[in-house]
Amino acid sequence: MSISKSDIKFYLTSATAGVKQTNYTQSIGGYSANVNGNISDSLVYPETTLATDVSLYGESLALSSYTDLSGKTFLSSGFEIIKVDSVSSNSVSVSQRSKNGLKAAHLSGDVVRGLATESIFNDRFDDDLKQYRCLAIKNTNSTYHAYNVDVFLRYNSRNPNSVIRIALEQPRNDYITGSIASGTKTKIIDSSLKGSFDDNHFIDSNLIMTSGSNINQERIILSFDSSTGEIVLDSSLPNSASNGDTFKIEPAPAQRVSSGIVSPTFGSGRVTPLRMADRDNPLQINVTGDRDHGGDLRPNDVIYVWLERRIKDEANSFDENSTVLAINYYTVE
Amino acid sequence: MPLLSAVKMLMRFSDTSLLDDISGNQFKVKGDDSVISLDSTGIQLKINQYLYMDNISLGVTNNLGIGFWLYSKHPGVTDQNGTPKNMQVSVLDFGIGSFDTVEGDVSITTQVVRIYEEAQVDGTMKLVFSMPSNSFTAKTESYTANKRHYFWIAYNGSTLKIFVDAIDNSISTSGSVPSSISASTVILSINRLSSSGNILNNNGVLDDLIIVNTFVDSALSMQNIVNYSLDMVFNTDYASIQEADLPLLFDDPTPIRINDTFSDGPTVLVARNDGKLLQGSSLVWDVRRDFSNKGEQDVSNVFGSDIGFEDNYLRVKNGIIKL
Numbered sequence: 001m002s003i004s005k006s007d008i009k010f011y012l013t014s015a016t017a018g019v020k021q022t023n024y025t026q027s028i029g030g031y032s033a034n035v036n037g038n039i040s041d042s043l044v045y046p047e048t049t050l051a052t053d054v055s056l057y058g059e060s061l062a063l064s065s066y067t068d069l070s071g072k073t074f075l076s077s078g079f080e081i082i083k084v085d086s087v088s089s090n091s092v093s094v095s096q097r098s099k100n101g102l103k104a105a106h107l108s109g110d111v112v113r114g115l116a117t118e119s120i121f122n123d124r125f126d127d128d129l130k131q132y133r134c135l136a137i138k139n140t141n142s143t144y145h146a147y148n149v150d151v152f153l154r155y156n157s158r159n160p161n162s163v164i165r166i167a168l169e170q171p172r173n174d175y176i177t178g179s180i181a182s183g184t185k186t187k188i189i190d191s192s193l194k195g196s197f198d199d200n201h202f203i204d205s206n207l208i209m210t211s212g213s214n215i216n217q218e219r220i221i222l223s224f225d226s227s228t229g230e231i232v233l234d235s236s237l238p239n240s241a242s243n244g245d246t247f248k249i250e251p252a253p254a255q256r257v258s259s260g261i262v263s264p265t266f267g268s269g270r271v272t273p274l275r276m277a278d279r280d281n282p283l284q285i286n287v288t289g290d291r292d293h294g295g296d297l298r299p300n301d302v303i304y305v306w307l308e309r310r311i312k313d314e315a316n317s318f319d320e321n322s323t324v325l326a327i328n329y330y331t332v333e
Numbered sequence: 334m335p336l337l338s339a340v341k342m343l344m345r346f347s348d349t350s351l352l353d354d355i356s357g358n359q360f361k362v363k364g365d366d367s368v369i370s371l372d373s374t375g376i377q378l379k380i381n382q383y384l385y386m387d388n389i390s391l392g393v394t395n396n397l398g399i400g401f402w403l404y405s406k407h408p409g410v411t412d413q414n415g416t417p418k419n420m421q422v423s424v425l426d427f428g429i430g431s432f433d434t435v436e437g438d439v440s441i442t443t444q445v446v447r448i449y450e451e452a453q454v455d456g457t458m459k460l461v462f463s464m465p466s467n468s469f470t471a472k473t474e475s476y477t478a479n480k481r482h483y484f485w486i487a488y489n490g491s492t493l494k495i496f497v498d499a500i501d502n503s504i505s506t507s508g509s510v511p512s513s514i515s516a517s518t519v520i521l522s523i524n525r526l527s528s529s530g531n532i533l534n535n536n537g538v539l540d541d542l543i544i545v546n547t548f549v550d551s552a553l554s555m556q557n558i559v560n561y562s563l564d565m566v567f568n569t570d571y572a573s574i575q576e577a578d579l580p581l582l583f584d585d586p587t588p589i590r591i592n593d594t595f596s597d598g599p600t601v602l603v604a605r606n607d608g609k610l611l612q613g614s615s616l617v618w619d620v621r622r623d624f625s626n627k628g629e630q631d632v633s634n635v636f637g638s639d640i641g642f643e644d645n646y647l648r649v650k651n652g653i654i655k656l
Contacts, residue, residue, distance in 0.1 A: 008577040044579060053552065056498035056559065057477060078560060079578040100580060104560045105499030107552050115582040123586045135579075146575075154578060162585045311585050318585040325579040332573045 002331035006111050007141035008297075009034070010044045010325070013134045013304070015256055017206035018218050024119050024133070029169075029256035029264060031206065032136035032302045039140050040068075044120065045113035050077065051090065054106040061092040063112060072114035079154050079324045080104040081115065100158065100322045117320060121309055126261035130310045134169075134254055134264070137305060137327060139297040146297040146329035150282035151305060154324035161315030164323045165274040167266050167306040168283045172252035173202050174292035175300040177210070183241025186233050190247075193229040197292075200224050202231065205252045212245030214238060221249070254304040264306055274308055282328065297329070360384040363438065363525070380534060383423075383525040385439050387432055393516040395490040396548040397446075400483070400558065401425075404538035405450060405458045407478035417454035421461075421532040424448045424539070427521040428466075439525060445516050447527050448486070450535070452478075462486050462495060467511035471495060473502045481538075483559045488514065489548035499555040543567070593641035604640035608652065 012021035014033035021033035021042045033042035040047075046068035054061060054077070061077075061084065063069065069087045076082065080103065083096035097103065125131050139146050156164050178190040188207075202224045209217045219233035255271070257264050267273035270287050277283050285303045286295040293301055305325065363383050378384070403424065410418045425448050430441035444465040451459045457475035464470075473495050476482055485496040493510045495502045523539065526532050543563055557565035564571045593604040603611045637652020 002573075003575070005575055005577040010579045044581075053500050055500040056483070057480065058500075074582055076578075076580040076582075079580060081580050081582060105556050107499075107556055113580075115580065117582050117584045119583070120581050121583040125588065129588050159585050307581075309583075311588055313588055313590070315585065315588060317587040320582065321585050322580055322582050325581060326576055327578075328574065328576045330573045331575055 001144065003139065003141050003144040003146050003329075006049070006109070007139060007144070008146065008327055008329075009039060009138050009140050011136040011138060012042045012044060013136055013254065013256075014042070017220060017250065017253070025122055025124070025260050027120075027133050027135065028258075028260050028262075029134040029254045029304070029306075031253045032138055032251070032304075034136070034138060043113075044135055045076070045115055046072075047111050047113045050106055050108050050110045050112055052108050056103055056105050057097065058106075059094045059097075061094065061112070063087075063090045063092060066090045066092070069112070069114035072116065074099065074115040074117075074320075076113045076115055077106045077110050078104045079326065080106075081322055087114065099320070100155075100324070102155070102324070120307075122260070124259075124261055125311070126263075128310070129313065130263070130308055131260045132257065132262070132264060132309075133260060133307045134256075135305045135307065135325075136254075136302050137297075138302045139299055142299050144299070144331070145333070146327075147331070147333050148295045149285045149297050149303070149327060149329040151285065151303070151325070151327050152277045152279050152282035154279065154326040156276055156278075157321055157323050159311075159315075159318035159321045161312040162318060162321055163276070163310050163312075165308045165310070166277050166283065166325070167264075167272045167274045167308075168285060168287055169254045169264075169272075169304040169306060170270040170285060170287040170291050171205075171254070171302060171304070172270065173197070173205055173249065175249065175251050175298065175302070176292075177246065177248045180212075180241050180243060180245040180247065181229070182243055183245070185236040185238075185240050187230055188233070188241045188245075188247065189228060189230045191229050193224075193226075193231075195226060197224065197226055199226045201226070202249055202252070206250040207231065207233065208248050208250065209237070209241075210246045210248055212239075212242055214241060214245065248300075250300070251302040254306075263308075266306070271306075274306070279326070279328075360386050360523075361432075363432075363522075378524055378534075383439075383534070384523040385432060385520060385525065386522075387439075387520040388518060389427070389521055390518050391427075391516045391544065391546065393546045394513050396546050397488040397514055397516070398486065398545040398547050398549045399446075399448070399543070400485040400563070401542040402481055402483050402538075402540040403450075404481045404540075405476070405478050406535070406537040407456055407458060408452050408533050408536065410452070410533070417456075418452075418531065419454060420452045421528065421530070422450040422452055422458075422535050422537075423524050423526055423532060424450060424460075424535060425521065425523045425542070426525060426527040427516065427519040429515070429518070430520050432520065439520055439522055441520070441527075443515065444527070445514060445519060449527070449532065450537075460484055460495065460497070462493070464511055464514065466515070467508065469493075469506070469508035469511055471504045471506045473497055473504055483555075485549070485555055485558065487548055487550040489550075490514075492548075492550070494550050496550075496555045499552070499559040501550075501552070501555075592639070595642040595645070595647075602642070602647075604642065608637050608640060610640050610647075 012027035014021040015030045017031040035041040051062040081100040085093040214237045223232045428441040429443040433440040447463040487494045590606040595602040637649040639650035
């Protein structure tokens with residue numbers, strides 16, 4: 001067994017850890033908005049799976065459950081966008097295959113997403129006709145890794161007057177789990193962390209207690225002392241942390257901008273420069289060269305993708321434009 | 334019949350690596366030697382021409398895989414009354430034989446495999462895989478002509494499958510699946526009229542032909558070949574690669590530029606490059622700079638190709654003011 005494509009999920013981002021994101025224009029950095037325990041929250045698009053195989057020219061789709069896609073007239077499977085009659089049941093009639101010019105065959109179990117033009121981007125641009133969004137790519141498999149991960153645009157834009165560029169932002173820390181040696185309501189000590197990470201390596205990350213009297217409590221990490229393995233929380237837990245209590249630390253947040261027309265910082269620190277990043281020149285997730293988990297997305301790891309859309313001055317409107325964000329990885333080391 | 338990719342033909346044997354073309358072997362042309370080169374991406378055969386390659390050591394006994402893209406063209410043949418006729422359309426064949434230099438033609442003593450299309454009277458096509466020396470035939474369901482399809486034939490001595498566009502096709506068969514296939518050293522032909530009777534040369538396009546001595550029948554393998562490339566299945570460097578995609582859908586608006594503004598106390602008149610004159614709050618406009626019309630009020634039905642302000646007067650060129 002190994003990781004499968006359906007384990008790689010794409011989420012919106014949110015200013016606050018553990019809070020769902022329902023507003024696309026607010027997906028502008030911060031935390032992956034996937035709420036603890038529910039992998040369906042804050043997906044970029046609602047999704048389901050195919051119930052049967054679909055050939056290159058198939059004219060109908062059978063969904064396993066249509067509920068979350070009800071009313072959608074654009075679906076995607078793999079890299080193909082398909083125009084359909086409004087979804088109202090598990091049996092969906094196709095009105096146009098390869099809406100984005102990419103043709104594909106699809107198998108039972110493949111992920112199907114419900115798209116809409118009025119979602120990811122809006123009509124708000126800065127003076128240079130640019131706007132920005134931040135998405136989180138997450139490995140939701142609890143066991144298997146995605147190795148040597150690259151991110152690229154399978155194709156850029158169908159509109160020659162509109163250009164998409166992407167940048168990757170590596171979280172300061174990747175996902176880890178730990179066990180408490182001793183603690184209070186505001187501090188916990190995990191001896192195994194001593195000397196393993198730099199001071200404040202986990203700052204701003206979301207810590208979630210996974211056992212003990214504080215189970216499911218979430219707190220933001222204010223500081224981390226490498227010499228002692230001590231983590232200071234932003235507010236008190238209901239009870240003192242006890243020896244043997246376990247916890248998990250989510251990947252650190254990305255930078256967050258004040259609006260979608262404010263440019264994030266690119267090309268320094270843990271953020272790559274903006275690139276058109278095609279298949280031959282992808283972006284690699286180990287941005288700094290010393291990412292905790294190297295070039296791998298381990299279970300619950302996240303990498304952030306910044307999208308910049310720029311339209312040319314004097315361009316005409318272009319409906320139903322699209323791009324395809326792709327992630328390439330190995331299933332074995 | 335045009336063949337793309339310079340008739341890229343890949344063969345893989347258990348004791349060799351995947352080759353991009355047949356080392357030491359070249360396709361030869363039967364008939365008029367001159368073929369039409371398609372910008373170095375392939376060749377186009379003229380009528381009555383076919384390609385052949387002799388002395389190919391396939392080494393196939395029990396496992397065989399044949400795959401190719403085919404742009405299928407219905408020949409549209411009718412009888413004298415205009416009634417459509419079922420016709421065979423050649424694709425490829427291989428058998429035991431040689432090229433007869435006297436006759437100037439391939440001479441087959443044992444026809445091992447014939448693959449051809451069968452044009453249907455309703456305008457569709459079916460693919461036929463035949464092993465004549467074993468009296469076995471498998472035929473696909475109908476598929477649409479004038480489209481590019483991917484075919485994969487998988488044989489392992491007990492099972493014969495034909496995938497059309499990555500999906501396991503419900504084939505009809507005649508005879509029993511042969512337990513072995515005699516294809517040690519064969520002569521391969523493309524677009525040869527491999528039988529007498531109602532058979533025509535193919536007017537379609539063949540691409541990415543591969544013949545392997547491996548039984549490949551997984552739906553995932555078929556999807557990888559069709560959606561990505563042969564490398565995803567047959568190149569060990571790609572064997573463990575997966576790619577996950579997220580298509581993003583959006584409308585691109587017309588970028589609106591402000592030609593001119595006129596501020597009169599709490600309100601601002603905005604002349605846009607799309608010929609509209611709008612009135613709004615200067616504070617809202619300065620802060621929002623939204624390129625939609627929402628919340629802004631069209632002023633007095635004024636439209637023009639050039640709207641602006643001069644000396645506190647409204648200037649409208651090539652436009653109208655509706656009273």
